[in-house]
Amino acid sequence: MAPKKAGVLGATGSVGQRFILLLSEHPDFELSVLGASSRSAGKKYGDAVTWKQTSLLPESASQVPVSECTVEAFKDCDIVFSGLDAEYAGPIEKAFVEAGLAVVSNAKNYRREADVPLIVPIVNAEHLSVVENKVKAAKAKGEKTGFIVCISNCSTAGLVAPLKPLTEKYGPIDLLTTTTLQAISGAGFSPGIPGIDILDNIVPYISGEEEKMEWETKKILGSTNQDGSKFVPLSDDEIKVSAQCNRVAVSDGHTECISLRFKNRPAPSVEEVKQTLREYVCDAFKLGCHSAPKQTIHVLEQNDRPQPRLDRDRDAGYGVSVGRIREDPVLDFKMVVLSHNTVIGAAGAGVLIAEILAAKNVI
Amino acid sequence: MAPKKAGVLGATGSVGQRFILLLSEHPDFELSVLGASSRSAGKKYGDAVTWKQTSLLPESASQVPVSECTVEAFKDCDIVFSGLDAEYAGPIEKAFVEAGLAVVSNAKNYRREADVPLIVPIVNAEHLSVVENKVKAAKAKGEKTGFIVCISNCSTAGLVAPLKPLTEKYGPIDLLTTTTLQAISGAGFSPGIPGIDILDNIVPYISGEEEKMEWETKKILGSTNQDGSKFVPLSDDEIKVSAQCNRVAVSDGHTECISLRFKNRPAPSVEEVKQTLREYVCDAFKLGCHSAPKQTIHVLEQNDRPQPRLDRDRDAGYGVSVGRIREDPVLDFKMVVLSHNTVIGAAGAGVLIAEILAAKNVI
Amino acid sequence: MAPKKAGVLGATGSVGQRFILLLSEHPDFELSVLGASSRSAGKKYGDAVTWKQTSLLPESASQVPVSECTVEAFKDCDIVFSGLDAEYAGPIEKAFVEAGLAVVSNAKNYRREADVPLIVPIVNAEHLSVVENKVKAAKAKGEKTGFIVCISNCSTAGLVAPLKPLTEKYGPIDLLTTTTLQAISGAGFSPGIPGIDILDNIVPYISGEEEKMEWETKKILGSTNQDGSKFVPLSDDEIKVSAQCNRVAVSDGHTECISLRFKNRPAPSVEEVKQTLREYVCDAFKLGCHSAPKQTIHVLEQNDRPQPRLDRDRDAGYGVSVGRIREDPVLDFKMVVLSHNTVIGAAGAGVLIAEILAAKNVI
Amino acid sequence: MAPKKAGVLGATGSVGQRFILLLSEHPDFELSVLGASSRSAGKKYGDAVTWKQTSLLPESASQVPVSECTVEAFKDCDIVFSGLDAEYAGPIEKAFVEAGLAVVSNAKNYRREADVPLIVPIVNAEHLSVVENKVKAAKAKGEKTGFIVCISNCSTAGLVAPLKPLTEKYGPIDLLTTTTLQAISGAGFSPGIPGIDILDNIVPYISGEEEKMEWETKKILGSTNQDGSKFVPLSDDEIKVSAQCNRVAVSDGHTECISLRFKNRPAPSVEEVKQTLREYVCDAFKLGCHSAPKQTIHVLEQNDRPQPRLDRDRDAGYGVSVGRIREDPVLDFKMVVLSHNTVIGAAGAGVLIAEILAAKNVI
Structure with missing residues (x-):
């Protein structure tokens, strides 16, 4: 099968750089259009980017001329990965979808839309059915439709990973708390977290993060409506979620101390969990x-x-590690979850989502 | 008033060094006997110690000859501060008490004894009444009695600080969770936490710490029996406490993300808290x-x-900082507490306890 | 003696904050005007600043209304401390001097002017004679003259500290190398060094720093011309200086591995040094x-x-520490020098310079 | 070609673990005997080791029973890699060589022996001729001979890498200085550098390191005697080397700021270098x-x-990076060298040495 043509929006940013690393030697995708601001457009990517990855900039990507983030430039892409900042993502991604393009976005702008899947690809791939239905319906009519799939917040990804199999097996979780110790790579690098804020220090606050975790968890663990066109998040009555988010001196990998209670009694044993x-x-x-x-x-x-x-690099960062699973005096269980924030929590998730879409012939 | 004669057990260790710093220019105490292992005994303190404090070793302490940790060497002390490791503290502290000495100890060995006060001096100074009663009873009989007061675990100190005024005003807290991000100074330095374990990393486990926090909180927030001779910790029915402890790359200062529920309804407002x-x-x-x-x-x-x-050095480390007080979707309130682990959580607490004992004429 | 009225330019920046901390309880100075950008002007200082110091913002300073950086606002100051960025310092400091004000500046703009003292106050206080002469000459004519004194680069300060007594005693040093390991506080905090650049990392480059060290050393160790009105730096023939500068994960305190050769033979012994x-x-x-x-x-x-x-806080950061003094197989001696970059290398130096000026009745 | 049977001495230590990672999927070698202290002997390797690598313990190695470090246990090995501490390496390695075994050692014990190659495999592989000659002479007599090859000190490896091509092309370097910023992984992890010594800190001293760098450089850049049986290091008259070594908060990768002078004039240009x-x-x-x-x-x-x-992982850590090559006011050139201390400076070098020995039919 010929590799799908892939475009990257926000290619010079931190998420964009990760997309490029992951895609440059990917068997299913061919890096084809790199879009950035008009300041970078026209330059070779290698000249436009301040490359900050621990792997070298792939020579092939280095030579690609940077495009502006226009539909025209990306119109031949089978899939477009967006690493745009929320500040810019809104109208650009919208225009792309309206032009019939398939977009997988790391930006937060459309995560709460009722017909937009919010996906942690190792957790709720079945939620992609909403776009699958839409695409197949269009195809049946001989038409083409664009769509957007949103990648979850990085800290949400780690949180929901163990919850999925547990709720499938033991029924709903009704109380859930998490205290995060989040890596600085999640904040990007222009400038991201200042060094003086993180050396010998903790910052016990990440703007908007707790709200995202508390809300996204409900959509990801939720269901779709009867005709499979919209998402129905869990209600506040079904699950109460409380997050406390901290930034710590770790480069990659979000650690979360979570605690949960099952609705049904008796709860499973530690060994069953x-x-x-x-x-x-x-x-x-x-x-x-x-x-x-x-x-x-x-x-x-x-x-x-x-x-x-x-432990952050297990399965190239796509595997989640869970340790210290034990009973909790307040809820039922507590445990420590570690996930790689730039892999399963950002660009890596986007690539895996696209692989699933390809496997299902949605793109 | 003439300064009280102070001895330090375990004077060359990390807690002992902090005792010496705090006592060397203290108006109420006079550094008089420094006890360490027989390997150090006989040397001048300045030659025996590997000084690792950010303040210089006080010249006066430097010249003191190191003694062995025997009752004989400390017999003239009005107060003995113990920075001994738990491995050694048991029999030495016991012998000191039996010899009629007043001991304030950072070791965990006697914290659970029913007649031993476990004190966070900004929280439950009233618990010192148990030794006050004992000493006054002995005095009334023309006798002298030894006693021991235990300093709480460092992470317990920060946790209970806000709980005290809250329970005094709004009644019991019945559910309490804390996730800690603890500084490495709490682990000492011979060798303490290896650098490779803490650089770009978190260790989500501190041996015995969670159990200490869960138990000590119940004693500190508890009461005394009718004749004021013994402590009655809160029961598991009265309060459930759950702790998750992490070691992070911070030199000093324990951060805790706590969450709590009051037993009584309605709960106070955020502003009242x-x-x-x-x-x-x-x-x-x-x-x-x-x-x-x-x-x-x-x-x-x-x-x-x-x-x-x-924020760790507010009030020279004796003040506790609380931020981000807000409602919690799962319990009533969540907040972030910061306390200086080597001050209010260890040696500093010991010195303040001794000041209280002196103010009350117990020593 | 009544305290001198002190103004601070760039009061909300990292250097300005340090000036305010040092001046707010200073016996010789009274914090009187705080100048910042027009965005801050008019607000109370406590509302305008993002305070990032480990000591609390002094309540007195907190209430001061922020002024614009105009001569008019500072005209009653006996001394003005400038923590302005180089980008803004040029014309503002010039206007202040022309208006007859005494300015001590941390900016680099006027360091190379032939009649401007470049001062490390524990090293070349005698260089202040150039402004002393100017002020006294003006006074003799019943006039008032403004002047500027520049604080040296932070890493230069540590380097020259040991050189001064050594060259005074053993004659000129003709070869000098230094490799620095510099703290991140020297880069300010808006944003300063990004955390991701400094965690588990070194940045072996600081823009302009090596040139500053190589040149400033020659001026500071140099002399004045015959009439005491201008500085005569050492020539490239007299001393060759080579600096290699690195940014490392240290909050405060610049470490330098230096190596030097005396011109005269025989060189002194290690013990003499x-x-x-x-x-x-x-x-x-x-x-x-x-x-x-x-x-x-x-x-x-x-x-x-x-x-x-x-060791960075010895003598409140005004003392410099030198260790590992030993013979060097290539030059004569090598040693490690540690100096506190924000004290003797920036704001602290400025305050001590002003103290010297006051002691000499220049202000 | 059948893979060579490889043994590892000191298999549970930090260098031993790296040997196991590198060998477990190596095409030329087969991990066959794992030796450790008698405390570990008899256990499965996975049970005996406290695995501290960022890659998972290979399942195959996990199941190998640990042997004692005896000739008997290793007698069938084609090559033995020693990660033993210097404290134990002496007699064990000697016994292995006397028993006819080929040993590649990371320990310092035999580095200075006149007939032992001290090898940085990307630099002076030609020095292996001394053992090649010995082995071939024995073979010619129908005998078998053991030998030892020593891996250089980790910081020496980075230093000599650029010197080799430069001296080959432009003749001898007569003056050489290096200031190192060394990673903590070089100190092992039981306990290695305490966290409290490295957080927000630098330790400007590594025991024995400067002497090793100054001496080893002379042997590695030196030659062999006429019959190719012994090494002739450069003399102190030929090259003067000065090292200043620092431990910094970096996990892996030694950075060195070096400076050098060529003996011959004119020196090459920066571009030629x-x-x-x-x-x-x-x-x-x-x-x-x-x-x-x-x-x-x-x-x-x-x-x-x-x-x-x-940059530490370029070419899987076997490539050395050199930047900031520029003229030096004191010597001829200065530059920054980065090498991966556990790869080209330790276990990785050992494996590459063995590959060279195999390619030359010495093993």
């Missing part, structure tokens, strides 16, 4: 997607794990 | 103690505070 | 200046010192 | 060794590179 997490196989893996983790959730038994430096 | 915390004046301050914080609890209004680097 | 450094007493101390370090240079004998976290 | 470094191809690559870097030396043109986090 572990077993369920271990046995969980995400749909992306079943579909044979290239980037899908072989082991979706790694249940760690050493009492001082997961640790970001040691 | 803030007001109550702001107005709290600890007994140590009322007694005029030298080290007592002028402001016991600093309520911070900026949404990104408290931060360890910026 | 140490003795000379130990015995050095800076002029500021002899003048009784409030902030002058009791011990100008601390010679440390432990082989793993100085260390920034442990 | 760059060109020579770029064109250098190490012998290991010419021999087709599996791990040899495609580009031995990466000459970086951006003025703020190399940086450890961004």
Whole structure:
């Protein structure tokens, strides 16, 4: 199968750079259009970007001329990945969808739209059915339709990973708390978090993050309506979610101390919880997607794990690690979840979403 | 008033060094005996110690010859501060008490004894009445009695600080969760936490810490029996406490994301909670103690505070900072608490306890 | 003596904040005008500033209304401290001097002017004679003259501290190399160094820094012309200086590994070098200046010192620490120098310069 | 060709773990014996080790039973990699050599022996001729001989990498200085550098390191005697080397600020130096060794590179990065060198040495 033509919006930013790394040697995609601000447009990508990745800028990408973020420039793309800042993403992504393009976006702008899937690809790939239905309906009419799929917030991704198999097996979780210790890469690098704020320090606040976690969790664990065209998030009565978010001196990898209560009694045992997490196989893996983790959730038994430096790269960052699963005196269980924020929580998730869309012939 | 003669057990360790810094220019105490292992005994303190404090070793302490940790060496002390490791503290502290000495200990060994006060001096100074009663009873009989007062665990100190005024005003808290981000100084330095474990990393586990926090909170917020001779901790039915402890790359200052529920309805408002915390004046301050914080609890209004680097030294580390007080979707309130672990959570607490004991003529 | 009226230009910036901290309880100065951009002007200082110091914003300063950086607003100041960015400092400082004001500036703009003293106050206070002469000549004519004194670059300050007593005693140094490990506070905080650039990393480059160190050293170790009106820096033939500058994950305190060769043979012994450094007493101390370090240079004998976290605060940051003094196989000696960049290398130096000027009746 | 049987001495230590990672999927070697202390012997490796690598412990290695470090256990190995601490390496490695085994050691014990090659495999692979000659002479007599090859100190490896092509092309370097900023992984992890010593800090001293760098450089850049049986290091008259070593808060990757002078005049230009470094191809690559870097030396043109986090993994850590090549006011040139201390400076070098030995039929 010929690789799909892929475009990247916001290509010089931190999320855009990660998209380029992941796509430049990807078997399913061909890096074809790189879009950035008009300041960069016209330059070779290698000259326009301040490359800040720990892997070298792929020579092939380096030579690509940067385009403006216009429909015209991207019109031949099979899939467009958006790493645009929220400040710019709104009208650009909208125009792309209206022009019939398929967009996978890391921006927050359309996450709450009722017909836009908000996806953690190892968790709720089935929510892509809403765009699948739309695309197939259009095809049946001989038409083409654009659509957008949103990547979840980075810290939401780690939180919901263990919840999916647990709720599937043991029914609803009605109370959920998480305290996050988030890596600085999530804040980008122009300038991102100032060094003086993070050296020998913690910043116990990330603007908008707690609200995102509390709301996105409800959509991701929620369902679709009867005709499969819209999402129905869990209500505040069904689940109460409380997040406390901190920025810490870690480069990559969000750690979360979570606590949860099941609605149904009796709750499962610690051993059952572990077993369920271990046995969980995400749909992306079943579909044979290239980037899908072989082991979706790694249940760690050493009492001082997961640790970001040691565990964030499991399954190239697509696997989530869960440790210290134990009973909680206040709710039912507490545990520590580690996920790679720039992989399963951002660009990496976007690429895996596109792999799923390709596997399902949606793109 | 002539300064009291003070001895320090474990004088070369990290807690011992802090005792020496705090005592060397203290108006109420005179550094008089420094005890360490037999390997150090006989040397001048300045030669025996690997000094690791950010303030210079006081010249006066430097010249003191190190003693062994025997009753004989400390027999003239009015107060003995113990920075001994738990491994050694048990029999030494016991012998000291039996010999009639007054001991304030940072070790965990006797914290759970029913007649031993477990004290956070800005929180439950009234619990010192148990030793006060004992000492006065002995005096009345013309006798002298030894006793031990235990300093709480460092992360417990920060947790209970806001709880005291809140429960005094609004009645019992029945559910309490805390996720800690703890500084490495709490682990000592021989070797303490290895650098490779903490650089670009988090260790989501501190041996025994969660159990200590969950239990000590119940004793500190608890009461004494009718004759004032023994402590009656809160029961598991009265309060459920859940702690998740993490070690992070911060030198000093423990940050805790806490969440709590009051038993009584209606719960107070956020503004009432803030007001109550702001107005709290600890007994140590009322007694005029030298080290007592002028402001016991600093309520911070900026949404990104408290931060360890910026706020840990308020009131020389004796004041506790509380920020981000807000409603919690799961319990009633969530907030961020910052306390200086080596001051109000260790040696500093010991010195303030001794000041209270002196103010009350117990020593 | 009534305190001198002090103004601060650039009061909301990182250097300005340090000036305010140092001046707010200073016996010789009274904080009187705080100048910032027109965006801040009119607000109370406490509302205009994003306070990022580890000490609290002094309440007195908090209430001061912020002025614009105009001569009119500062016209009654006895001394004006400038923490302006180089981008703005040029015309503003010039206007102030022309209006007869005394300016001590941390900006680089006028450092190379032939009649402007470039001062490290523990090193070349005698260079203030150039402005002293000018002021006294004006006074003799019944006039008033403005002037500017420049604070040296932060890394230059540490470098020249040990050189001064050594060249005074053993004659010229003709070869000098330094490799710096510089703290991030030197880069300010809006945004300063991004966290992602400094966590688990080194940046081996600081724009313009090496040139500044190489040139400023020659002026500071140089002399004045015959009539005492202009500075005569050392020539490239007299001394060759080579600097390599790195930014590292340290909050405060610049470490420098230096190496030097004396022109005269035989060179002194290691022990003589140490003795000379130990015995050095800076002029500021002899003048009784409030902030002058009791011990100008601390010679440390432990082989793993100085260390920034442990030694940067000696003499409140005004003392410089020198360790590992030993013979060098390539030049004569190598050693490690630690200086507090925001104290002796920036705002603190400015305050001590003003103290010297006051002690000499220049202001 | 059947893979060679490889043994690892000190398999549970930090260097040993790296050997195991590198060997477990290596095409030329088969991990066959894992030796550790008698405390670990008999256990499965996965149970004996506290695995601290960022890659997972290979399942195959996990199941290997740990042996004692005896000749008997290793007697069938084609090659033995020693990650033993210097404290234990002496007699064990000696016994192995006497028993006819081929040993590649990271320990310092035999580095200075006149007939032992001290090898940085991308620099002086030709020095392996001394053991090659010995082995071939024995073979010619129908005998077998053991030998030892020593890996250089980690910071020496980075230093000599650019010197090799430069001296080959432009003749001897007679003056050489280096100031290092060394990663903490070089200190191991039991306990290695305490966290409190490295957070917001620098330790300007590493025991024995400067002496090693100054001496090893002379052996590595030196020659062999006429019959090719012994090494003749450069003399102190031929080259003077001065090192200043610092430990900094970096996990992996040693940064060195070096400065050098050529003996011959005129010295090359900056552009010639760059060109020579770029064109250098190490012998290991010419021999087709599996791990040899495609580009031995990466000459970086951006003025703020190399940086450890961004550049240490070039060519899987086997490539060395050199940046900021410029004229030096004191010597001829200064530049910044970055090398991966656990790859080209330790276990990785050992593996590449063994690959060269295999390519030359010495093992």
